[in-house]
Amino acid sequence: MPVNLAPIDPAALLPVAGVTLSYAEAAVKKPGRKDVLLIELAAGSQVAGVFTRNRFCAAPVHLSRAHLASGQPIRALVVNTGNANAGTGEDGRQRALAVCQAVAEQLGCQAEQVLPFSTGVILEPLPFEKIIGALPQRRAGSWADAAEAIMTTDILPKAASRQVELGGKTVTLTGIAKGAGMIHPNMATMLGFVATDAAIAPELLQGLLSTAADLSFNSITVDGDTSTNDSFMLIATGQAGNAPVSSADSADYQALAAALQSLSIELAQAIVRDGEGATKFMTITVEGGRSREECKAIGYAIARSPLVKTAFFASDPNLGRILAAIGYAGIDDLDVDQLSLYLDDVLVAVNGGRNPAYQEEDGQQVMNKAEILVRVVLGRGDASATVWTCDFSYDYVRINADYRS
Numbered sequence: 001m002p003v004n005l006a007p008i009d010p011a012a013l014l015p016v017a018g019v020t021l022s023y024a025e026a027a028v029k030k031p032g033r034k035d036v037l038l039i040e041l042a043a044g045s046q047v048a049g050v051f052t053r054n055r056f057c058a059a060p061v062h063l064s065r066a067h068l069a070s071g072q073p074i075r076a077l078v079v080n081t082g083n084a085n086a087g088t089g090e091d092g093r094q095r096a097l098a099v100c101q102a103v104a105e106q107l108g109c110q111a112e113q114v115l116p117f118s119t120g121v122i123l124e125p126l127p128f129e130k131i132i133g134a135l136p137q138r139r140a141g142s143w144a145d146a147a148e149a150i151m152t153t154d155i156l157p158k159a160a161s162r163q164v165e166l167g168g169k170t171v172t173l174t175g176i177a178k179g180a181g182m183i184h185p186n187m188a189t190m191l192g193f194v195a196t197d198a199a200i201a202p203e204l205l206q207g208l209l210s211t212a213a214d215l216s217f218n219s220i221t222v223d224g225d226t227s228t229n230d231s232f233m234l235i236a237t238g239q240a241g242n243a244p245v246s247s248a249d250s251a252d253y254q255a256l257a258a259a260l261q262s263l264s265i266e267l268a269q270a271i272v273r274d275g276e277g278a279t280k281f282m283t284i285t286v287e288g289g290r291s292r293e294e295c296k297a298i299g300y301a302i303a304r305s306p307l308v309k310t311a312f313f314a315s316d317p318n319l320g321r322i323l324a325a326i327g328y329a330g331i332d333d334l335d336v337d338q339l340s341l342y343l344d345d346v347l348v349a350v351n352g353g354r355n356p357a358y359q360e361e362d363g364q365q366v367m368n369k370a371e372i373l374v375r376v377v378l379g380r381g382d383a384s385a386t387v388w389t390c391d392f393s394y395d396y397v398r399i400n401a402d403y404r405s
Helices: 059-069 089-107 128-137 143-149 202-215 251-273 292-303 306-313 320-327 360-367 394-401
Strands: 019-024 036-041 046-051 076-083 114-121 158-166 169-178 191-196 231-236 281-289 340-343 346-350 371-377 383-390
Touching: 019 128, 019 143, 036 128, 036 143, 046 059, 046 202, 059 089, 059 114, 059 231, 076 089, 076 191, 089 114, 089 128, 143 158, 143 169, 158 251, 169 251, 191 251, 202 231, 202 251, 251 281, 251 383, 281 292, 292 320, 292 371, 292 383, 306 320, 320 340, 320 371, 340 360, 346 360
Parallel strands: 076 114, 191 231, 281 371
Antiparallel strands: 019 036, 036 076, 046 231, 158 169, 169 191, 281 383, 340 346, 340 371
């Protein structure tokens, strides 16, 4: 079961002016479930995105990038679950385009104004006829419906809202995300969508999103595998009535950025808490580095180590595995004799070796918890970074062995 992840409260998910949600049941993989989501945007909305850096990126990623680059105003996003439409070549791109064209016909816009997204099994042709056939039967939905419609192996849907005051006007942000396995983003998340009614200068939107992605979805890992379909999108409809945010140095920009980052971190952590087979949620904080990049490299080395993750699943304080992961993180001039390692507030290693005062019973008490902080102090600078991960359990193997069943 997910680690300290509560079911979403639909009443707590705030509507965003200028965004209309609907869903359909197309039986893309299984009948009787929400598996197509349509997000319609009011005229004048802006959209920014970050996408996977996996070279085998999926057909909808190719199209979404191209449609955003066309400069046409985006009027809709269409998402299917059950099939990733990845590893499908030109045929896959044509199938994704056919879905965009069908949406465009229904909404009275151009296909280039529709962004497609897919998630599910790789190397299988997209059953686009099912999706197109289901679109006319879609039903009006809420953000809770939207979060459910993009799930794959997720146990729980993931969604959250924030509100912030900008120039005396209340601005709303609501977001959804999906993901539980194949989580090691190199840009964003599995699939994530955040909408706000804030008015903001178009040239600021991409930077706002990229910073939030780096602090959230680019700081998680479940299994070390980077998906072919990762996409994180930010929609700004401009309907809150605030004076447009026009400078990244302004107080309004900073307030909006803080709200977006907080929301993105909550969604990213929800993915880890719902990681396939997860029984523990770990926060890996690396401090005292020369750069954020080296701190993050060490954090990820720990977070994606199968030996570390299985030790946490077993509640086994075999903490030398953490030191080994730090050592192979690629920081060639790292002086391990300056390093300290903490498990929660228990000092395990100091000056590169076991703390003489450390007692395994103290480590065991921490390892028995569902949420654990691993803190590494490098002693070579002022930079820091935080990464979130979960353990590896027997259920992770079972879920992925049965993925196509």
